[in-house]
Amino acid sequence: MTGYLLRRxxxxxxxxxxxxxxxxxxxxxxxxxxxxxxxxxDAGPDxxxxxRHQLGLDRSMPAQYLSWLHGVFTGDLGRSxxxxxxxxxxxxxxxTNTLVLAAFSLLLxxxxxxxxxxxxxxxxxxxxxxxxxxxxxxxxxxPPYVTAVLLVLVFAIAIPILPxxxxxxxxxxxxxxxxxxxxxxxxxxxxxxVTAALTxxxxxxxxxxxxxxxxLTTRALGISHRQIVTRGALRNALPTLLTVxxxxxxxxxxxxxxxxxxxxxxxxxxxxxxxxxRRDYPVVQALLLFSVAVFVVIQLATxxxxxxxxxxxxxxxxx
Numbered sequence: 001m002t003g004y005l006l007r008r009x010x011x012x013x014x015x016x017x018x019x020x021x022x023x024x025x026x027x028x029x030x031x032x033x034x035x036x037x038x039x040x041x042d043a044g045p046d047x048x049x050x051x052r053h054q055l056g057l058d059r060s061m062p063a064q065y066l067s068w069l070h071g072v073f074t075g076d077l078g079r080s081x082x083x084x085x086x087x088x089x090x091x092x093x094x095x096t097n098t099l100v101l102a103a104f105s106l107l108l109x110x111x112x113x114x115x116x117x118x119x120x121x122x123x124x125x126x127x128x129x130x131x132x133x134x135x136x137x138x139x140x141x142x143p144p145y146v147t148a149v150l151l152v153l154v155f156a157i158a159i160p161i162l163p164x165x166x167x168x169x170x171x172x173x174x175x176x177x178x179x180x181x182x183x184x185x186x187x188x189x190x191x192x193x194v195t196a197a198l199t200x201x202x203x204x205x206x207x208x209x210x211x212x213x214x215x216l217t218t219r220a221l222g223i224s225h226r227q228i229v230t231r232g233a234l235r236n237a238l239p240t241l242l243t244v245x246x247x248x249x250x251x252x253x254x255x256x257x258x259x260x261x262x263x264x265x266x267x268x269x270x271x272x273x274x275x276x277x278r279r280d281y282p283v284v285q286a287l288l289l290f291s292v293a294v295f296v297v298i299q300l301a302t303x304x305x306x307x308x309x310x311x312x313x314x315x316x317x318x319x
Contacts, residue, residue, distance in 0.1 A: 008303055012296045019292040020072070024065050034279045068285060078284045083274060092273060095290075098260070100172055101179055102252050104183045105190035110245065112191070113198035114139050121206045121229050132199065139196035144255050147189045148262035156187060165264035186263040190255055190279035194248040198241060205240040209233035246302030250295040 035051040036043070052058045056067065071077055077087035120132050156164035167185075168179045209215070210233055216245075218228050257269035268287055275283035 008300055012300050013128060015258070015296055016184055016289075016293060017231045020069065023285055023288045023292075024068065025061075027284055028061070030279065034281060068282075072286075072289065078282050080275075080280055080283050083271075083278065083283060087282055089212070090283065091268070091286060091290065094266060094268045097167060097265060098253075098256055098269065101183065101186055101190065101260070101265060101267060102249075102256065104186040105252055106194065106245070106249065108187055109191040109194040109248070110200060110241075112195045113202055113241075116195075116199050117202040117206055118229060118234065121201050121210065121233070122226060132203070136196040136200050139192040142192075144193070145258045145262055147192060148186070148259060151185045151189060151251050152262075156284055165262070167265060186259050186265055189259050189262070190252055193250060198244055199249055201244045202241050205237035206233050209236050212236075225288050234304075242302050242305055249298045253291055253294060267318075 034047050035055060035057060039048045039051050051056070056064060059067075068078075075088070077091070079085065080087055080090060083090065116132060120128055152164050155162045162183055166182065168175065168182050170178070172179050206229065210229070215228055215233070218232060219225075248315055253268075256267060257272055260267045260269035261267065261273055268291070272284060272287045274280070274289065
């Protein structure tokens with residue numbers, strides 16, 4: 001397992017390096033100048049030039065990139081141009097809120113997809129399969145911002161039983177029942193497309209396992225259909241679930257931008273939106289690179305778990 005992990009690390013490092021270069025260059029192509037925003041509409045050329053010098057924007061592109069990369073490695077991400085404050089503090093506050101929302105959404109998605117997929121295979125009824133297929137199609141087709149508006153209209157305005165947005169006023173751990181109320185609407189909005197994808201892949205994987213020769217053997221031994229599905233087929237289908245879950249985790253982080261904006265959730269997504277709108281390069285650079293790093297780590301962890309469940313992968317060195 002250690003050898004397999006060591007073979008995967010260089011590609012992960014290469015992806016992070018390439019992402020850092022692309023993020024740095026693409027942000028410089030965005031129209032707008034942070035120095036002009038800070039100086040104001042009535043500032044003269046000398047004032048703007050002075051601010052650009054203070055921010056280091058008058059240096060060459062390679063010098064700016066190397067300075068930023070040095071700060072990433074040393075943990076000194078610098079200060080925000082426009083929003084204000086240390087970037088590490090801004091990321092720390094937003095990261096906690098985003099991780100709580102993402103974790104709750106993924107837990108909800110995995111729980112529902114497991115239950116629906118196992119039920120669809122245990123009770124292989126045409127009407128049940130039709131309902132699951134239709135629900136999956138709707139969940140994938142409807143954009144998260146549309147789902148967010150509908151959920152707020154129904155459960156916060158028409159039937160006011162849940163808060164329309166924000167985070168628990170006393171923190172996430174002071175009153176768990178209040179925390180769940182604040183988490184439900186944004187988590188459902190994030191979890192719907194993930195649940196649909198997981199359910200579709202897991203259901204098909206389970207049906208494929210049920211056609212394998214070992215199922216005939218276990219049936220001949222008198223083992224019940226329920227035990228075959230829940231103990232045999234489900235275990236063998238888990239690698240498929242883990243692979244899709246790793247990909248969908250990245251989708252959750254990407255979808256958090258819209259969902260956090262819709263529900264006034266002060267997380268990483270909302271911080272990225274503020275940074276882009278205000279041309280705050282250091283904040284956006286740090287957050288985008290962090291998002292890529294999280295996605296790479298999740299993919300690496302998914303590959304390791306997959307290799308653990310299937311020894312053929314780590315022995316052959318395949319992913």
